[in-house]
Amino acid sequence: MNENNTKSIWKVIGASSMGTLIEWYDFFIFGSLSIVISTKFFPAENPTAAFLSTLATFAAGFVVRPFGALFFGRLGDIIGRKYTFMVTLMLMGGATFLIGCIPSYDSIGFWAPLLVLILRLLQGLALGGEYGGAATYVAEHAPLGQRGYWTSWIQTTATFGLFISLVVILLTKGFLSESQFDTWGWRVPFLLSLVMVYVSYLIRKKMKESPEFSKAKAEGKTSANPLKESFGNRYNLKFVLLALFGAAMGQGVVWYTGQFYSMSFMKTVMHLQSDQADTILGIALLLGTPFFVVFGWLSDKIGRKWIMLGGMLLAVLTYRPIYECMYQLSNAAKKVRVNETSEIPNGAQTTEILSITKTQYEDQTEITKASMIHQSGKLKGQPMIKTTVHLAGKNYMLLILLIFVQVIYITMVYGPIAAFLVELFPVKIRYTSMSLPYHVGNGIFGGLLPAVSTYLTTNAEASNTPQFYLAGLWYPIIIAIVCFIIGSIYINNKSTPSAHE
Amino acid sequence: MNNLKKFLGILWIVLALVTAYFSIFELALPKISTGHQEDLVFGIIILCILTPIISIGLGLFGYYSLLGEYDQEKM
Numbered sequence: 193m194n195e196n197n198t199k200s201i202w203k204v205i206g207a208s209s210m211g212t213l214i215e216w217y218d219f220f221i222f223g224s225l226s227i228v229i230s231t232k233f234f235p236a237e238n239p240t241a242a243f244l245s246t247l248a249t250f251a252a253g254f255v256v257r258p259f260g261a262l263f264f265g266r267l268g269d270i271i272g273r274k275y276t277f278m279v280t281l282m283l284m285g286g287a288t289f290l291i292g293c294i295p296s297y298d299s300i301g302f303w304a305p306l307l308v309l310i311l312r313l314l315q316g317l318a319l320g321g322e323y324g325g326a327a328t329y330v331a332e333h334a335p336l337g338q339r340g341y342w343t344s345w346i347q348t349t350a351t352f353g354l355f356i357s358l359v360v361i362l363l364t365k366g367f368l369s370e371s372q373f374d375t376w377g378w379r380v381p382f383l384l385s386l387v388m389v390y391v392s393y394l395i396r397k398k399m400k401e402s403p404e405f406s407k408a409k410a411e412g413k414t415s416a417n418p419l420k421e422s423f424g425n426r427y428n429l430k431f432v433l434l435a436l437f438g439a440a441m442g443q444g445v446v447w448y449t450g451q452f453y454s455m456s457f458m459k460t461v462m463h464l465q466s467d468q469a470d471t472i473l474g475i476a477l478l479l480g481t482p483f484f485v486v487f488g489w490l491s492d493k494i495g496r497k498w499i500m501l502g503g504m505l506l507a508v509l510t511y512r513p514i515y516e517c518m519y520q521l522s523n524a525a526k527k528v529r530v531n532e533t534s535e536i537p538n539g540a541q542t543t544e545i546l547s548i549t550k551t552q553y554e555d556q557t558e559i560t561k562a563s564m565i566h567q568s569g570k571l572k573g574q575p576m577i578k579t580t581v582h583l584a585g586k587n588y589m590l591l592i593l594l595i596f597v598q599v600i601y602i603t604m605v606y607g608p609i610a611a612f613l614v615e616l617f618p619v620k621i622r623y624t625s626m627s628l629p630y631h632v633g634n635g636i637f638g639g640l641l642p643a644v645s646t647y648l649t650t651n652a653e654a655s656n657t658p659q660f661y662l663a664g665l666w667y668p669i670i671i672a673i674v675c676f677i678i679g680s681i682y683i684n685n686k687s688t689p690s691a692h693e
Numbered sequence: 694m695n696n697l698k699k700f701l702g703i704l705w706i707v708l709a710l711v712t713a714y715f716s717i718f719e720l721a722l723p724k725i726s727t728g729h730q731e732d733l734v735f736g737i738i739i740l741c742i743l744t745p746i747i748s749i750g751l752g753l754f755g756y757y758s759l760l761g762e763y764d765q766e767k768m
Contacts, residue, residue: 430757632746640738677701681697681698681701682698
């Protein structure tokens with residue numbers, strides 16, 4: 193590849209990745225701020241119900257993604273990749289900005305959660321259209337034999353988008369007091385999106401249509417009905433099913449376990465301080481992100497199949513030991529206590545906190561137990577104990593390592609998958625055909641992971657299963673095993689089906 | 694390998710049926726019947742989105758496998 197071509201493809205990568213990164217950022221800040229959103233937009237009588245309502249909205253954001261894939265995929269295969277993913281970018285940016293502008297439930301009542309739900313659905317639709325367009329656009333610019341490497345830059349955007357969302361939230365919290373953040377500061381990450389989307393729009397506006405699509409259009413070889421050709425044609429439909437059950441669903445659950453289940457596990461099972469859990473995840477994501485490119489590049493050399501399936505198999509074999517080790521890092525029963533102090537806050541009788549006990553352990557772990565009174569809901573007036581764990585020293589490093597290992601699995605399954613999906617389908621129906629299995633796999637199989645895993649854990653706890661905290665892992669493990677078996681038997685390591693060549 | 698793919702086709706169809714049963718009767722309906730709003734949303738998503746995708750999709754995948762659509766010469 194000569195120097196002009198290299199410069200040109202870097203421009204393509206830069207413009208595509210920037211937009212996709214912002215879309216992921218927009219999508220993730222909602223999830224990262226779900227607790228504060230629940231108190232602002234949903235009836236606050238019962239905080240748990242409000243939180244679960246937000247999770248439902250979060251799930252709604254994932255469930256509509258395949259519909260966005262169908263709608264925008266069809267447009268992308270008819271009018272072109274460039275214009276379609278410009279529309280998805282504007283839609284996402286607009287919806288995110290507006291979420292930051294909605295008055296709270298206290299101000300406008302029922303309209304607040306309704307508007308949030310509608311905007312969240314629009315975010316899901318936009319994301320459903322964006323990813324397939326960006327991956328297809330980059331792949332169609334990439335030289336033959338290097339699609340894995342070049343599309344892997346697009347693959348970094350999802351993880352990096354989550355990282356940026358965590359950083360923006362931590363910085364906003366850092367600059368503001370707790371009450372300022374709670375009153376209006378949480379809106380800042382949403383409002384910032386408008387600036388980022390505008391910059392990305394200016395960059396994308398200058399881009400040209402993909403060469404493969406332009407050629408197909410000039411020759412009159414584009415599809416008049418991409419949905420019918422993608423899913424009404426048995427030859428193509430069998431590849432859509434193979435992409436979903438042999439790659440995308442396993443990728444979806446590995447991706448969500450490493451990035452979201454791990455975060456939830458640290459906060460709700462290990463009771464780690466929220467900021468410390470975010471920081472640990474942020475460090476692991478930052479260290480792991482370059483490996484998307486490494487595995488994308490490697491997939492050009494040795495094939496996509498075994499890298500993706502290798503990531504799934506490693507996840508299946510090691511998830512339980514990894515999470516057992518994570519759990520033991522915060523398990524006070526196995527630690528040696530060195531010091532304990534108790535205090536009663538001033539005015540304890542009028543505040544919700546009755547007393548605070550801090551215990552230090554030999555391995556530098558500090559566990560704080562705050563004795564409190566429920567302030568609302570059915571349990572109002574009842575006592576409760578809130579536990580917060582703070583890790584330090586080698587335990588802190590070990591936890592980063594355990595999360596980092598899971599991020600590496602993500603990079604293995606996710607790094608090569610854009611090139612794999614793009615190469616599975618012909619140019620004229622590529623956008624539609626690759627977007628659907630990706631968003632069903634990632635959005636539905638992956639997006640429902642927190643809810644299904646929480647359900648499994650709750651059931652195991654209710655039935656007094658000794659390692660109930662590991663029960664939620666059965667969902668990703670079973671999905672990944674089935675996906676590994678299908679992928680290893682049915683997928684060829686050769687990238688392109690012969691009929692597409 | 695072609696015979697193995699066809700044989701596994703039966704397994705995928707059976708798995709699709711088992712998953713449909715588990716999703717509907719063990720996961721979705723008990724959640725819907727609790728009467729809690731959040732459980733209702735979860736149950737409906739499982740019943741209307743996840744179950745059809747797994748059972749119809751995996752069943753169709755198994756059916757195509759059984760017909761030999763994934764044989765080496767057809768890929």
